[in-house]
Amino acid sequence: MKQHLHTLFNLRAESDGMFRSYERYRCQNGHYLVVPVTHLEADEIEEMSLLGEYFVQKGDQHIAAMVKNKRGEIVSKAEEQLFVLLRCPYESRKLGYPQAIPEELAKFHQKGRRITFPIQKLVRIGQWKSMWEKRIDQMEQFWALKTKDHPMELFEKLFIESFPYYVGLTENAIQYLVDTEMDDLPRETDYGTVCHHRFSYDCWSQESLMRLPTDWVFDHPSRDLVEWIRSSFNDEPQRSEHYYQFISNYENVQPLSSFSWRLLYSRLMFPVHYLECIESYYRTQDEEQKQALTEHLQNILKRSHRYERLLSDIHGLIGVRRRGMNIPKVNWI
Incomplete structure (x- = not known):
């Protein structure tokens, strides 16, 4: 090189x-x-x-x-x-306090919302429903084929057994998104902005705030908030209050509308972490990578009840601290 x-x-x-x-x-x-x-x-x-x-x-x-x-x-x-x-x-300025990342993220979103030239290929805002439906439909067809094969490998057995649950979770996420777009109105803060494909501490490390354009898409700002929560949960699950505090620190700079909260909740419900694990396994030919993904899938499944509690707790925190906002609850959680 x-x-x-x-x-x-x-x-x-x-x-x-x-x-x-x-x-x-x-x-x-x-x-x-x-x-x-x-x-x-x-x-x-x-x-x-x-x-x-x-x-x-x-x-x-x-x-x-x-x-x-x-x-x-x-x-x-x-x-x-x-x-x-x-x-x-x-x-690349070092972070001096825990609030730095969410507050810097809010400022980043404010700048990204003011771009004056058209963005087409990176646009994801308004496309969640169609993208989620296409993704889950394709995987459902693949799952049906695998089920007929009666596979012996551990990963494939776990995939076959767990997939119906995640189909249900996806259907709930899509319905919640549809209801949000029908029942609520976006505000100015809900306009599209520059976001990250998957925002996490890896994107802006504790050592610096260096930003790579190769990470970016154009989407609703709640995308970054959700993917940070998801990444943190996958790395080391913590109390729901911890995740809510991240959003609260973001709101010190840019408050969220009820539309934002509902979009955030629908995306948090959508199990992209599970789907990406399955897709990655069937794309790779590397046996070490397959073993790592098998362990990752096992961890996802072990934490599925904790993830449900996260969804329930986050909704409870929204309801208590955002009185007057109509944030519907999902009955089964």
């Missing part, structure tokens, strides 16, 4: 460890990240680059902006691997 960086970007680089799962390189004029983008479309990458430039122009000092190669291209290729090169910001 050092040779490719010199050939493609005229950079003389030395390896400088990893940032998240990405290789980091040190040059005389700063640090760079090599981020694979084989899973992204060219138009998506172009929009990510435009969004990165927008935040830089607005004075955001934490953006790792995309660097064009000597041919003026954003996407480069090395040994059949497509990647983009991100230049790290010179300084």
